[in-house]
Amino acid sequence: MSDAGKGKVPALEISNLNVFFGHGESRFQAVKNVSFVLPEGASFGLVGESGSGKSTVLRAITGLVRDWSGTIKVAGSTLGERRETAFYRQVQMVFQDPYASLHPRHTVDRILSEPLRLHRIGDIDRRVLQALDDVGLPRAFRFRYPHQLSGGQRQRVAVARALMLEPRILLLDEPTSALDVSVQAEILNLLTDLRARRGLTYLMVSHDLAVVAHMCEQIAVMRLGEVVEVMGVEQMRQATPEDAYTQELLRASLGYDRDFFSAHMEE
Amino acid sequence: MNATDPLLTVEDLNVRFPTRQGVIEAVRGTSFSVGRERVGIVGESGSGKSMTGRAILRLVRPPGEVSARRIDFMGEDLLSLSEREMRRIRGHRISMVMQDPKFSLNPVIRVGEQISEAYRLHTRASRRAARQKTLEMLEAVQIRDPERVYQTFPHEVSGGMGQRIMIAMMLIPDPDLLIADEPTSALDVTVQMRVLAILDKLVQERGMGLIFISHDLNLVSSFCDRVIIMYGGRIVETCRAAELDKAEHPYTRGLLAALPRLDQPQARLDVLERDPAWLKEQSVVAHV
Amino acid sequence: MMRAPDTQITRPGLRAWLNSDAPASRFQARMIQLYLGWLKLRGNPLALIGFLIIVALVLMAIFAPWLATAEPSAQDLGQRLLPPGSAGHLLGTDELGRDIWSRIVYGSRITLMIVTLVAVTAPVFGLLVGTLAGYIGGWVDEVLMRVTDIFLAFPKLILALAFVAALGAGIENAILAISLTAWPPYARIARAETLTIRNADYIAAISLQGAGALHIITRHVWPMCLSSLIVRVTLDMAGIILTAAGLGFLGLGAQPPMPEWGAMISAGRKFVLDQWWVATMPGLAIFTVSLGFNLLGDGLRDILDPKKSKS
Numbered sequence: 001m002s003d004a005g006k007g008k009v010p011a012l013e014i015s016n017l018n019v020f021f022g023h024g025e026s027r028f029q030a031v032k033n034v035s036f037v038l039p040e041g042a043s044f045g046l047v048g049e050s051g052s053g054k055s056t057v058l059r060a061i062t063g064l065v066r067d068w069s070g071t072i073k074v075a076g077s078t079l080g081e082r083r084e085t086a087f088y089r090q091v092q093m094v095f096q097d098p099y100a101s102l103h104p105r106h107t108v109d110r111i112l113s114e115p116l117r118l119h120r121i122g123d124i125d126r127r128v129l130q131a132l133d134d135v136g137l138p139r140a141f142r143f144r145y146p147h148q149l150s151g152g153q154r155q156r157v158a159v160a161r162a163l164m165l166e167p168r169i170l171l172l173d174e175p176t177s178a179l180d181v182s183v184q185a186e187i188l189n190l191l192t193d194l195r196a197r198r199g200l201t202y203l204m205v206s207h208d209l210a211v212v213a214h215m216c217e218q219i220a221v222m223r224l225g226e227v228v229e230v231m232g233v234e235q236m237r238q239a240t241p242e243d244a245y246t247q248e249l250l251r252a253s254l255g256y257d258r259d260f261f262s263a264h265m266e267e
Numbered sequence: 268m269n270a271t272d273p274l275l276t277v278e279d280l281n282v283r284f285p286t287r288q289g290v291i292e293a294v295r296g297t298s299f300s301v302g303r304e305r306v307g308i309v310g311e312s313g314s315g316k317s318m319t320g321r322a323i324l325r326l327v328r329p330p331g332e333v334s335a336r337r338i339d340f341m342g343e344d345l346l347s348l349s350e351r352e353m354r355r356i357r358g359h360r361i362s363m364v365m366q367d368p369k370f371s372l373n374p375v376i377r378v379g380e381q382i383s384e385a386y387r388l389h390t391r392a393s394r395r396a397a398r399q400k401t402l403e404m405l406e407a408v409q410i411r412d413p414e415r416v417y418q419t420f421p422h423e424v425s426g427g428m429g430q431r432i433m434i435a436m437m438l439i440p441d442p443d444l445l446i447a448d449e450p451t452s453a454l455d456v457t458v459q460m461r462v463l464a465i466l467d468k469l470v471q472e473r474g475m476g477l478i479f480i481s482h483d484l485n486l487v488s489s490f491c492d493r494v495i496i497m498y499g500g501r502i503v504e505t506c507r508a509a510e511l512d513k514a515e516h517p518y519t520r521g522l523l524a525a526l527p528r529l530d531q532p533q534a535r536l537d538v539l540e541r542d543p544a545w546l547k548e549q550s551v552v553a554h555v
Numbered sequence: 556m557m558r559a560p561d562t563q564i565t566r567p568g569l570r571a572w573l574n575s576d577a578p579a580s581r582f583q584a585r586m587i588q589l590y591l592g593w594l595k596l597r598g599n600p601l602a603l604i605g606f607l608i609i610v611a612l613v614l615m616a617i618f619a620p621w622l623a624t625a626e627p628s629a630q631d632l633g634q635r636l637l638p639p640g641s642a643g644h645l646l647g648t649d650e651l652g653r654d655i656w657s658r659i660v661y662g663s664r665i666t667l668m669i670v671t672l673v674a675v676t677a678p679v680f681g682l683l684v685g686t687l688a689g690y691i692g693g694w695v696d697e698v699l700m701r702v703t704d705i706f707l708a709f710p711k712l713i714l715a716l717a718f719v720a721a722l723g724a725g726i727e728n729a730i731l732a733i734s735l736t737a738w739p740p741y742a743r744i745a746r747a748e749t750l751t752i753r754n755a756d757y758i759a760a761i762s763l764q765g766a767g768a769l770h771i772i773t774r775h776v777w778p779m780c781l782s783s784l785i786v787r788v789t790l791d792m793a794g795i796i797l798t799a800a801g802l803g804f805l806g807l808g809a810q811p812p813m814p815e816w817g818a819m820i821s822a823g824r825k826f827v828l829d830q831w832w833v834a835t836m837p838g839l840a841i842f843t844v845s846l847g848f849n850l851l852g853d854g855l856r857d858i859l860d861p862k863k864s865k866s
Contacts, residue, residue: 049455050426064759088765101756105778107584114774115764140577143584148576151312161760180311180482182539185525189535207456214527214536237529252456253529255489261464287598 009076011169011201012038012061012091017070019053019060030056031068032225036218038169043195043202045216047209047249053225054205055096058171061203062093074169089119092162096174098154102146108132108157109142115164131160135190152183159190163198170195172204176211188214209253213237221246273300273555274444274476275323275361279336282318282327282500293318293331295500299553301444305470305477307487307508310497311522316480319497320446323478324357341443359389362437364430366449371433372421379405379417382436389440404435408465427458431465438469444476452481463490484511484522495553496522499546505553518545595858602854608847615663623657628812636830647832649823655836658814662837665815666844669730669799670792676734678788681741686776688742689749690768700746706739712798719807726815729808733798737791741784748780782859789852793845800841816841 019031031053038044046054059065061072063083072079074090095101102111112128121127132139135156146154155175162170172191176184188211195202206212212219213233220230221243229243239250251260282294294315299306310316322333325345338345340361348356357363365371373381382404383397392400398417405413408431421429430450437445447466451459467490470477481487487494488511496504496519504516514520521539578584596602615622624643631652639647639655646655688699706714718732752758753776761775800817802808809815811822816837823834 049457062763064762083765085765088763093760093763095756095760097756101760103757103761103775103778107581109581109584114761114766118765118770138577143578143581144576145584145588158760161764165764181484181522182311182525185527185536185538188527189538192535210527210529213529214533233532237532239529248457250529252460255485256460256463256467257489258464258467261460262468 009040010037010073011040011042011075012203013071013073013076014057014061015071017057017060017072018068019056019065020067021065030225031060034070034222034225034227036220036227036230038201038203040168041199041201042218043204043216045212045219046203046205046222047207047212047219048222049207049249051224052222054222055173057222058093058173058203058205061171062091063087085119088115088167089165090167091169091171092165092167093171093173094155094158094162094175097178098151098158099146099178101158102154104146107143107145108137108149111146111157111161112164115161119165121165127164131164134163134194135160150183151179152186155179155183155187156190159187159194163194167200169201169203172202172206172215174206175204177206177208184211191215209236209249221249273302273339274341275478276300276337276339276554277319277323277335278338280319280322280338281334282315282322283332283334285330285332292500294322296550297497297500297502297553298550299495299502299505300555301476301478302555303474303476304493304555305467305479305491307479307481307491307494308497309481309484309487309494311482313499314497315500316482316497317448320363320448320478320480323446324361324363325353326357326363358385358437358442359440360442361444361446362440362442364433364437364445364447364450367453372429374421376420377418378421378424378432379419382432382439385436386439400439401435404439405432407438407469408432408435409461410435426454427462430454430462434462434466434469438473438475441473442475444478445470446478446480448480449482450479451486452483459486485526493553493555501546501548501550502553503545503548503551505551517542592858596854599854599857601850602857605847605850605852605854608843609851612663612667612844612847615660616667619660619664623654623660625654625657627653627658627661627814629653636826636833638830639832639836646836647830649819649833650826650830655819655832658819659816659837659840662814662816662819662840665726665809665813666796666799666841669726669733670795672730673734673737673795674788674792677737678741678784680734681738681743682745682777682780682784684738685742685745685747686749686772686780689746690753690772690776696746699742703739703742706736707743709736711736711794712801715798715802716805716807719802724807724810726809726813729799729802732802733795736798737795740791741787744783744787745780748783749776752776752779786852786856786859789848789855792848792852796841796845796848 015035017031017034018029020027021030022028034057036044046057048054056065060068074087079087109128112131113124116124116127128142129139132142137153137156137160141149141153146157149157175191176187179187191202192215194200202215204212204215213236217233218230219233219236220227222228223245229241229246231241235241236250241247241250251257277300278298280294280297281292284291284293297319308316308319318327321327323338323345325333327333335346340356345353345356372378379398379401382401383394386392386397386400387394402413402417405416410416410428410431416424416428416432424432450466451462454462479487479491488508491508494506494508494511495502496516498518504514504519506514512523514523521537524537525539527533527536572583573587573590575583575587578587596606624645634644634648634652635650637644637648639645641647644654644656646659649655684699684703688696714736715732718735719728722728722731758771758775761771799808800820803815803817804821806821809818811818819837820834823837827834
C-alpha cells in the first residue's frame, strides 16, 4: 500500500450490489442494484424497515452471505469470492442483539482475546485490559460470563471485540435496537467517541431515523431491496425528502400523528 | 356512568417473585385508575410495567405473588373473584393484546375460526352469526379481503396483519377495557402507525378504556391522553401526555434527554444518571 | 456438625473467593461456575442422591481390596449357597462358595470400566460426526447421517449381539460392541444442536474474526452441544450397564470367573427359587447404580440445560 493515494481512496465503495437468497425457483433478490461510497472517516446510515435488505448489505460485505454480484471495494481493493485474513483486520461488525452475539459459555476475557489468538497478535493481557478501558468497562469484568452482564455492558463487550483487530471500518447492525433508551444513549456516545478518537469509518444500519440522524452524515433509505433516496442529514432533519415513502418514515419516527395516520390505515 | 368515572381502580399493587437470592419486587405499591381514556404506562425493562398489566388480569404465574388493597373493575373486586369468574372477565370485559401475535394465535387453526371461537365463547352466538361478526371485525381493522384472511393460518400472515387479527380477536367481545402490552413494538414503524390508528379509532368509537404499555416515550406521549412513568416497580411520575415535556422527575427528564431527536441535533446524548434514592421514593398515585 | 478449626478459618475465605462476581483469573471463573453447579445440584435432593450413589460406586471400585472381605474368586465348596448374614459372608455365598459381597465390590470395577470406556468413546464419536454433519452440511451431512440412520435401524441389543458374535465373547469386545451401537443417537443430538447454533450471531461474529470451520466447531459449537450430550449420556448409562449385564447374562460379555454383575445373575438364576440371594444381590447392585445414573441425569438436565435454566 502506498501513502500517496491515502485520503483519496474511499474506505468502502459498493457498486451495483445484488444479493440473492435461496436456490432455483425460490431464489429471490433481497438487494437490488445498490451503490454507495464511504470516504475515509465518514459515517453512513442505511435506514429501512424489515425486508428492505439493509442488513443484507452488511452481510454481503462481510461475506456472511455468499450469493451476491457487483463490486465491493475496501480501501481500493476489490473483494473476491472469499474474504482473506487481512479483510477481517480492516472491517469488523457489531451485531444487533448483544444477548445473541456473545458466546454464552465464554468469559469476556476469552471473547476479547480470541481474535488476537486467531491473528497471532501478542501482548494479549495488555490489549484485553486496554480494550475494556476503551469501552468503559471495569477491569473486574474481565472474567465474567455474558449472563452476568447487563444488555448495555454486553454491547460494550461486542464493540470491544470488534475493535480488537483495530479495523478501519465498523459495520453497525442496529447496535442499540435491543437496548433501553438510556442505555442506547450510552452506547451511541461510546460509538461517537471511538470514531472521533480512532478516525473510524461507520456504516450503520437502523430502522430508527433519529438514531441514524444522530450518528451519520449521509443517509440512504432502502425499501424492498432498493435505495429509494440518499440524502444528507440536514435534509432529513428539515424533513424535506422527495420520496413519499421517506416522508412517511419521517412522520412515523416523530411519533403518532392522529390526523396523518388515520388516513393511512389499510394494509 | 360518567365518562370520567374510573373503570379500573388499583390501590397499592405489589407483585413479588421469591427466588433463591431473595424476593424480587417487580411492582411496589402502585396506585392508579383508568377511565374511558388512553393511559400509557412507560418504563424501561425491569420497571414493572408489563407485570402491572398482567397483575390486573391475574395472569402472573407462580411463584409470582400479587397483592393489592383493591383492584376494582366497574364495582367488582378482581382479587376476590374465583378463577372461574376471572375467566369471564378476561377476554370478555378486559382484553389483552400482547407484543407478538405469533405467540398468541394457535398455529394450527385458521385465524377466522379463532376469532369466531372467541366470540362464541362469550356470547353463545350461532356459528353463522359469529362468522358474520368476525368478517365485520376483520373489516373494522382495515383488512381489505376479510373472506380470504378468514381462511388463512397464522404463519401465513405478516406481522402487521397478525397484530390486526389479534386486535380484532380482542375487541370482538366488546370489552370495556383493553390492555395492550407493547402491541406494536415488533412491527415496522409505518406498519406500527397504521395499527395504532386502527386501535385509536376503535377505542374512540366504542368508548373503551385503554392501558397502553410501552418502552417508547415518544410514541406513548403522542398516542395517549395520560402517561404513567414507572421505574423500579414504582410510579415516579404521572401527567397529561401533552405536558410530558414539562415533566419534573429527574428520571423522566433523563429519559427524554437520552432520546436522539430528529429536530434537534446534539453532538452527544445526555446519559441518564440513576439516583439510588429513586428506589426509595413513595410511588406516586396516578388516579384519573 | 463439628468442623476442624483450620477449615473454619479457610472456609469463609474460600466461599468469598467462589462467590466473587469479579473473578481475577480464568481459573477462578471456572471454579465459580463449578461451584454454582454444585449449589444447584445440592438444591436438588434426588440428583444429589444420584450423585452420591455414583460417588459411592467410584469409591467402591477404588477401595475394593479394603472393602472386600474375601478374594472375589476364592472358592470354598464347603461354604456353598450360604444365606445372607452368615458368619463372614455379609450377603451370603454363591454356588461355588464365593463371597457375594466381595464379588459385587470387585464387580463395581468392571461396571465402572464399562461405563467409563463407553462414555469416552461413543459420545465423542457421535459429537464429531454430528457437528461435522451439521456445520458443513451438504453431501457430508447426507453421507454421515445416512450411515447414522443405518445404525439406528437395528435394535441396540441385537446389534451388540451381532458384533460380539463376530468379534468373539469377552468384556473388551462387549464394550466395543456397546460403543458401536451407542453413538448414533449422540450424533443425532449433536447435529440438531449444531443446526441451531450454526446460525447464531456469536458464530457469525467469530467467523468475522477470521476463524476457520475447524476452530469454530471445536471451540464454539462443541461447548454448546456438550451439556445436552452429558445429560443424555448420563441417562443412557443405566441402559449401557443393563446391556453389558445382558451380554454377561447371555455369556457373551464378561467370562467366568470375572465378577461381572450380569454374569453373576446369570449364574444365580438356577437357584433363584431356593437361594434367591445369589441372583438378587447383583441385581440390586445393577438396580442401584442404574437408578443413581438416572437421578443424576435428570438433575444434570436442570443444571446444565441453558434453555431451561433461563426461565
